[in-house]
Amino acid sequence: MRFKSTLAAGVTFAALMATGAAAQSVSPVVVPDGESEAIIVTGSRIRQDPLSQSAPVIVLDQASIARTGLSSVADILQRLPSAAGGLNTKVNNSGNIGNPPDGGGVGAGSSQIDLRYLGAKRTLVLVDGIRFVNGSSASGIPSTVDLNTIPANMIERIEVLQSGQSPLYGSDALAGVVNLITKSSQEGLQAAAQFGTFRQGDGHTQDYSASYGIKGPTTSVVFGANYVKQDAVRTADRDTSRFPNPGQTSCADPIGGCSSATPNGFFSVLGGPNLTLKAPVAGRPRYDPLDPTGPNSDFKRLTAADRFNFAPLNYFLTPSERYGGWISAKQELGENVNFRVKALYNRRNSQNQAAFLPLFVGPDAGNGNLLDIISIDATNPFNPFGVTLSAGKPGEAPANYSTVRRRLVEAGQRTYSQEVNTMSLTGGFDGSFDVGTRKWYWDATAVVAFNDARQLFTGNVNAAKLATALGPVANCTGGCVPFNIFGGVGSVTPAMLAYVTFDERSRSKQELQDYTANLSGDLFDLPAGPIGFAVGYEHRYQFGSYDPDPIIAAGLGSDIPSLPARGSYNSDEVYGEIRVPLLKDTPFFHALDVSGAIRYADYSTSKASTTYTGSVLWKPVEQLLLRGSYATGFRAPSIGELFGAASRSDAPIDDPCTNVPGSPWQTSATVRANCIANGVPANGSYQEPNGGQVSVTTGGNSALDPETSKTLLFGAVFSPTWARDSGFASNLTFEANYYDIKVEGAIAPIDAAITLARCANSGDALSCGSIARTPNGLISRVNGLLQNIGEIQTSGIDATINYRSQQTSAGIFGLSLNGNFLLEYTETVPAQTGFTTTDYRGLTRGFPDQSYAKFKGTGVIDWTIADFGASVTGRYIDAVEEADGKKLDSTFYTDIQLSYTPSFLESRLAFTIGVNNVFNVDPPACFSCTGPNFDPTTYDVPGQFGYLRISYKM
Template sequence: MQIKSILAASVAFGALSTGAGAQTTTAAIAADGDTDAIIVTGSRIRQDPLAQSSPVIVVDQTSIARTGISSIADILQRLPSAAGGLNTRVNNSGNIGNPPDGGGVGAGSANIDLRYLGAKRTLVLVDGIRFVSGTSASGIPATVDLNTIPANMIERIEVLQSGQSPLYGSDAIAGVVNIITRENQEGLQLSGQFGTYRQGDGHTQDYQASYGIKGPTTSVVFGASYVKQESVRTADRSTSQFPNPGQTSCGDPIGGCSSAIPNGRFTVLGLPNLTLKAPVPGRPRFDAANPTGPNSDFRAFTTGDSFNFAPLNYFLTPSERYGGWISAKQELSESVNFRVKALYNRRNSQNQAAFLPLFVGPDAGNGNLLDTISIDATNPFNPFGVTLSAGKPGEAPANYSTVRRRLNEAGQRTYTQQVDTMSLTGGFDGSFDVGGRKWYWDANAVIGFNNARQLFTGNVNAAKLAQALGPVSLCTGECVPFNIFGGLGSVTPAMLSFVGFDERSRSSQELQDYTANLSGDLFDLPAGAVGFAVGYEHRYQKGTYDPDPIIVAGLGSDIPSQPSRGAYNSDEVYGELRVPLLADKPFFQLLEIDGAVRHANYSTSGSSTTYTGSGQWKPVDDLLLRASYATGFRAPSIGELFGAASRSDAPIDDPCTNVAGSPWQTSAAVRTNCIANGVPANGSYQEPNGGQVSVTTGGNTALRPEKSRTWLFGGVYSPVWARESGFASVLSLEANYYDINVTGAIAPIDAAITLQRCAFGGEALSCSAISRTPNGLITRVNGLLQNIGEVRTKGIDVMFNYRSRATSAGAFGLSVNGNFLLKYTESTPSQNGFTVTDYRGKTRGFPDQSYPKFKGIAIVDWQIADFGAAFTGRYIDAVFEADGKKLKGTFYGDVQLSYNPSFLDKRMAFTVGVNNVFNQNPPPCFSCTGPNYDPTTYDVPGQFGYLRISYKM
């Protein structure tokens, strides 16, 4: 009980909690039951929460309120040990493709990624029990959407920053996030918050209400919440006016703008690349003898004609979340309780992309009917006087490459999601005595459902487009001949009505989880009781994804996709033992060891057994040292196993393109290898798609579980003298070193690596994964999932927590939380062994993720009488892009002031704050898929101010 910092310092969530927050959390834990015998994340054995052996950070309601943020995921992503993850700054619901794990992606959903190992390797629990995974309407995710859990239902969040598969099962490789919900409340609690960016956008409303009733044997708490977040558009920020940072026009040599333009780009073989001189609503004039002459409506296409899509996206996606929840406890006897929890949450969200880029022709690279469309000579808008043949069987040889037309008339592409989440948990728990020893038991069942529907507007039916571009004699009935040549404004509503369609897709997930646990003391040793825990879990998970039937038929003009569905069940047993060896001896105030083992059998991937062992030693009351070793596993998810083939468009430069400064021009070996891979030897190939490469993704039923091993060494120093002397009410310093190795990691080989290996090394395995058209354009890079190799990461977490005693000048606090990333590498197989890629101090680019060598967060706070003030500082170290460009170190500052008047019996509180008070822009990034920055690591540009009023009855 001497080293309160084990919890207090851990609660010092850098800028998100203080000593006061730590005391509040400790009290909340103690109120839940016997302070010396409760369950704390990281062990199944009841223990003193102030002397646990695992590095656990606790975030309570006070800490959450201090951020002014309305998303729990955004708060947790501020942890220095967190690597970001999906959040509402990610403007993607499939418009740039689906991730290779078959999980899809939905704007408005959010998750947590610890240690840069991916959100799927961080286990999320609710009250120690699994929660239904999210849905995206574009796949079957393997992660929990944290935005489905109402914020005012949360009592606290315990973040175990260490792998613990032996206790919690699959997915707990990087750590465990355990969301503890409210069980006790008396009376009414209300809060309302409004926030906005200084630019006048991104308005956020957050309203929370809950009411609790507590009787002699019954307690009931129920609540409701409503959160509405409006968009921040890229058009309204200076950093995102063009596809690349600092760009001022599409004619800049850096490129990046799209070759699909409103006036059309026409690549007819034997002719220069053409575009219209000006929009021509009817049939343009074409001079075969002089295609760009005065008698022609065409001229040569230049990069300056490219389309600037950058201002037509979101920095912050609009979303709306509302729902209700209830938690009830009934004491059936002095030793048996019945508990039930239920929640419902609705999320309405949207992301947006530029007008549809319509690519037609044999080099279009769609992989469907659009690549084989011939534009008939009888089409009334065809100015060339001949059929533009795609060269399919039975037709004349191909005489055109592509027609690219930005379909502005159809409006911007929007992806609107409606997601319903329902969860019902019920269980019994109690205790009994055997031989004078108390044993604790519980049995629980949870049933969860997640259903998502997505409406995509702005798509085109390829079959109808083929009919509308084909022989006019076959364009009958509702068919309207399509004018792909006439430039902006030439596509009429009647044309759009025939070829366009609203794409509707669905996905769902179901969870059934049944658990039983038993814990107690076996016998006494001189140093204390030997603790024991054992348990069983049976889980069933099911997921489905059903794209629009037109997409399934391969007739869409956007990202193709196929339906997928799958299910699995698992049976798991575990045991844990804690043995105190010495206590209250010189140099051994405490010495104990504990261990756990778990055996899991999956219907899809077989059996896995994991184990862990740890020890803690207190040479003196002020110092605790600990060490642990754990093995872990992650079974392949439903999406990874059963996800159907789909496509993502990666922002990667093809090394075989013949442009100034490219490897094609500077290396004879690259030219030789590219020609062998299907690039024309005459150097005519130039990558047309703005640096986007189509990557084929999909599941693999032959996948095996990932394995991991984790070393952890740490210590906590909390001097008694500081408290006894009055210097501090809390003073502690904690440091933990971790080393995690994941083998058999499930991932595709990075498409950029595949292209590099083929172009620079001529590696046959990589070259065989690349498909090209006769003109050299990439139609596909095979990126199917494999157990590709290993991921290795090492680092040090440090935490410092100080809080003064109350004086006439008030109470002061300082909390610091930092992470030093010592290593992060990924190994992938190659023809000659393995290729090791070092990401430490770098940004990946695609998918967005940065790996700074240091991240830190700190808070200075002051409390006097009814007033409080706090300043939060967050620092992200510099990182480098693959080509050496630097993303400078970034410092964010947040300020909050609060007033809790005594004359109102402290029932009301008024809070005002500004996040990013120094108006810091994110560092510009050229390779990121976000709007010139990494949205998983940095904030939306602009100052965000908010005002909150809360009331307690």
């Protein structure tokens, strides 16, 4: 696609009306000198007047991005009221809670954009109108673009289409399209340096960038480089996250939440009570079988106070480092032919962190591998019980112990370090030719790109070696060192660790080859104007692979198990679009246009799909635009969803069958009967031990069908001319858009909480059959295999007000208000008979983290006079509730920024100071969230963040 400077100037003016969220660039867009030119804008491939947009598009330029003080494009986009968040660097769960239940891999350290709460995989990300390679995570095969792989200083502006548009762009564009427009030309040097930090003295962020452009008569070259370093914010350094639950002050609090895997051990053996050590023991502990907790024993009963507080050992903000370079060049080969090439390289080093490894062995350990069938031999020199603790596997005595757990503090904290390299090369030709008196435009482009990710996890345990070290001492030969799992903290020596531990190394790759060709122009004139058309073809090849460490693949790791996966697909797609002006400059019809598009896509891995859209744009008068559209869409299953191997996700869900005060087991005879039928002991002995974590097995499904969608959109834009004519404003615009989206055959697992609840409450056979329990009732697995589960229905209203004053003696004032009213969000999944519909509007899901606020809004007031500028941004998030009725109060963030651009330096230097979250508002406390007591997809890291920036423009 070819983007001209006229659009850049016009959208820049519109985008300057916003800071934290950006203004919505809606019809009419102000174009210098009142001129408009036919160009391509996201939402259509037909060149047209940008003042008459048939779809709602939000625009951010570099000034808007810089005004947020953020160094991640995704973090900026996630502030849009229409955005639902998505993965970002506030999410710290690379392996410590498992792989996510969507089959896509964690994507640790990466950032995504999710529009309309439909998931990032249903928002299509383009670069200059062309697809970009999906991210790699070294923990799976994601189906989304990592926005952190695209250098921020390469971006000229971002256009966000807030409507599904599969007929024009193909698969994935169910919720909307994010189109990153990169710099194609520049003259001279542009550079910036920024340093920011939290008031607590952590989370330091450095952001340096530079680009240089050369423009000749027929040649244009611009190249640049950037470096971003973000330091960690640790949960230990914020009051809200020092314990597993908000407001908790010790593990003895009745609310619980601390881990049963303690440094001094958890021992459920020989049918006795749950034990732990009174104090660490250097060698073998003493055990009195007649009085296990008496004076002749080193053991005591385990109490809540003995449990382990893992909360302060995590990240609130994960550390990362990104650097890279890029180049974009254009060469005119003739009067009407151009050759363009663009290349980029980006490197990301990032890290996630978890508490010391919780080592679980025994029949009720729930690992799903060898650790569950380890027997601890009587000859192990540290076994104090005098008998072999048998796991009951074939050929052994019946099981006589449930589980032994040990927090392996001697091995240090678990760290997951990622190294991700991304490269992309784009080349193509574009131009125009005359057809009679008309000009037609064409382009042909090829993209080749890849992502390569490697992850190092330190502190894992080889289950086979551990079994040998805990087994008969006669078999512990060679390099084997008998393992002391009983002696408490400090009893595991470096020699023991050296034998049983290993560094886990995993890798994933994604590749993209995309070839496109487009032709557009005008066919002939009608009384109201020319009929425009666009046609095109796309061939795409995508490959993805995930290779876990061989020890993990063999099922011998002590952390999250996973298996290798790989796959590929190719698609051939054709589309056509037409725009027909019906009426113009007549009473009640200043303009009336209709348009439509159709696309046929043939995928090698799934059924062919045909999608279409139709829209009407009506201007009764010049100041008022009304529009409506209907579109069908589809999303082909991704590589991870099709070919992803089975893995595990640890969901923070309470088992309704646990026998604790206030649980459904105690309050409902029906629940008790259904739980007993599902394998829970009838004597009520089962109590969930893991602090509410349930193992969910997730994996791909090659039988998946594409998702389909239907989108209905109605909108209105009012821009009164009297505001400009009277001198009240240089621009005043009101806009509202109603959307209704229905996704059918949505690809997802049935939520584990729904599966457990349906089994316990109604005995649903389909749900109960998806739950596996140990003989003692503990959940060893909930089946979360991906499937086309049902449908998602969402609707809402986006509303925008933009105002900018004319030049006055007191300067120029601006106001931007942008909000989203969520009217509906439901998910429907099948049961044995019928369906279950869950309404999430006004709720927070908890796992995976997501808050469905009924209203989110951003307001910006800005002021400029001479060399000075100032802005205040307010961000509001309506209150939501957790499933148990706990309320997350409404939240209002305030950001300020001051700038100085001295004219005596020819306005080449600019100095900026800003503070985000001026009033130090904490995120609302969340008990069910997997983040550190808050929802990281919706709220900010606690603390005030201040920054200084200096920028230079030649």
